[in-house]
Amino acid sequence: MDKFLLHQQVVKRLAEDLLQAEQAVRAAYETATHEENIAENKYDTLGLEAAYLATGLVRRTEAIRLALADWRKFRPHPYDARKGVQLGALVCLMDSGGQRQYLFLGPDGGSMKLDIGTQLVQVISSEAPLGWAMLGKFEGDEVSIEIGPLQKRFEVLRVH
Known part of the structure; x- marks a missing residue:
């Protein structure tokens, strides 16, 4: 992508x-x-x-x-595996139910969903709770956020 x-x-x-x-x-x-x-x-x-x-x-x-x-x-940079997820990263996450989602981490104000071929990509800010939680993470890491009383966990499958 x-x-x-x-x-x-x-x-x-x-x-x-x-x-x-x-x-x-x-x-x-x-x-x-x-x-x-x-x-x-x-x-x-x-x-x-x-x-x-x-x-x-x-x-x-x-x-x-x-x-x-x-x-x-803003100019998205290629993924640097030494730094982990940074602004401009395209991240594939998998939740505990095995559902995958693609997230594009960008500046504030761009929250939207984009259809790229057959793939849906959610654009989020690094200020969003999930965006903030992903910063500095690497492939294979776990990301967790609280949504009300629930704790949602995701695995970072791929970063581009």
């Missing part, structure tokens, strides 16, 4: 998300400022609600913009 292709797909998806978020901001702003939505009484809150929505969408748009900038600067 090509990590550079994964990287390109994350950047493309974030750019698409940014475009959609910007369009949503414009629509919410237009609704909030449209003359038909001027409040006529204290119960007429459509304009106010649209303004709140626009404010939240602006924050979301800025978060996507920052994530996109980080992902554009």
